[in-house]
Amino acid sequence: MTRHVLLPASPAEVSAWRAGDVVFVSGAVLTARDLAHRRILAAARRGEPLPFDPTGLPIFHCGPLARRDAGGWTITGLGPTTSARMDPSTPEILARYRTPFLIGKGGMGDSTRRALVEQGAAYLAAVGGTGALGARAVRGVRGVYWLEEVGMPDAVWILDLCEYGPLVVTIDAAGHDLHAEIARRAARLS
Amino acid sequence: MSKSSEWIDAVGRAIREATVALPADVERALREALTSEPSELGRLHLETLLENARVAREEGLPICQDTGTPVFFVRAGAESPWLADIEAALVEATRSATAAIPLRPSAIHPLTDRNVGNVGRGVPVIDWEIVPGREVEITYVAKGGGSENATGLLFVQPGGGAAEIARAVLAHVARVAPRACPPIVVGVGIGGTADRALVLAKRALTRRLDIHHADPAIAALERDLLEAVNGLGIGPAGLGGAATALAVHVEFAFRHPASLPVGVALQCWADRRAAVRIDASGAAEAVL
Incomplete structure (x- = not known):
């Protein structure tokens, strides 16, 4: 089914999503790639505060393209990066920040799948390479963090999205994993 | 205008073209794929790619936020009088296109993770092939990670x-x-x-x-x-x-x-490429 989701999404709502559902999201999400994941966890383990609060925000595996002018930031490219790079950090991130769902591409490993099930969270696949459509779905930039330290793609961006999608639920809170199914079939057929 | 700045302009235009406009053969192949795709989700995705390509071209936005590692494939005529100056022009075209389009800064030191934009040691990537003749053909490819x-x-x-x-x-x-x-x-x-x-x-x-x-x-x-x-x-x-x-x-x-x-x-499906030819006189033109 097709769902139009207004964030924040409640855990009960996310738990009801099923693999194969098509989702359009509106509201605040946080972008983080592997480098940002490592920095978040390093700070958290040392007990240091973060310059932003990831609690309850969906995490978007994305390194945006942005232009800065007098009026502030304009996102000119927004889309998913390969999620598998975030596998090592994701179970701990999900547990610490009660992340309701992830957005990325290519799917994730079994440790992440188990962590998603444990938290009642989900993984949504965005269409890779659709940066122009993604940019048009950005309503505003709430903040950008660690830009000087790690550069534009690896910085953490908190973005307001409007009807961003289509996203497909590919790992649901019940543990169904479309990526794993397709990979098994492709291996059998090759 | 010096030859070098003419080349920088021509290569810069090729980088912009590749970044925002999907090549016609790729778009045609996607449309053909759409007509024979049996999966409903597959058709939804192909339609989204085509819609994204249309928006990117019309609004001059990059097709993908990963504007890629800049790669140049150079087929250099051994008798071209211009070979000594081409590499510097490719580097400069990459630098100025990064600021002008803009491209995402995507060149990172492999050990320290320091981001240097799109120009650094070994980047842009330049592949040289020496062929007979006096012309130089330069194909730009944006290679996603x-x-x-x-x-x-x-x-x-x-x-x-x-x-x-x-x-x-x-x-x-x-x-x-x-x-x-x-x-x-x-x-x-x-x-x-x-x-x-x-x-x-x-x-x-x-x-x-x-x-x-x-x-x-x-x-x-x-x-x-x-x-x-x-x-x-x-x-x-x-x-x-x-x-x-x-x-x-x-x-x-x-x-x-x-x-x-x-x-x-x-x-990736966003097979972004564009080419420029430099003839024996040093004049640069887009290859269609």
């Missing part, structure tokens, strides 16, 4: 012929294609030494999608491999369907009797 991570260097048991090569390539593609933004373009380099096999695979990606290799046996291998890849069920965005690849391009070189290296390079 996801598809680059799907590159493979396979060592196939010699003696198995085309069937054994096809089996090895298919097994590799089955494993990596879902994360390379399918429907992909598959470049295959057969033979040579290991490094040459990979270079051939990369150069194969610069060929127009609707052109097969001139050697009929290689062209047949291209067709067989495309059919086999599109039978894997990976589909658009890797979420199931028929359109896993838009084309398979094969290049080859002779090999050592004991060694059969096969390079496999993938390009």
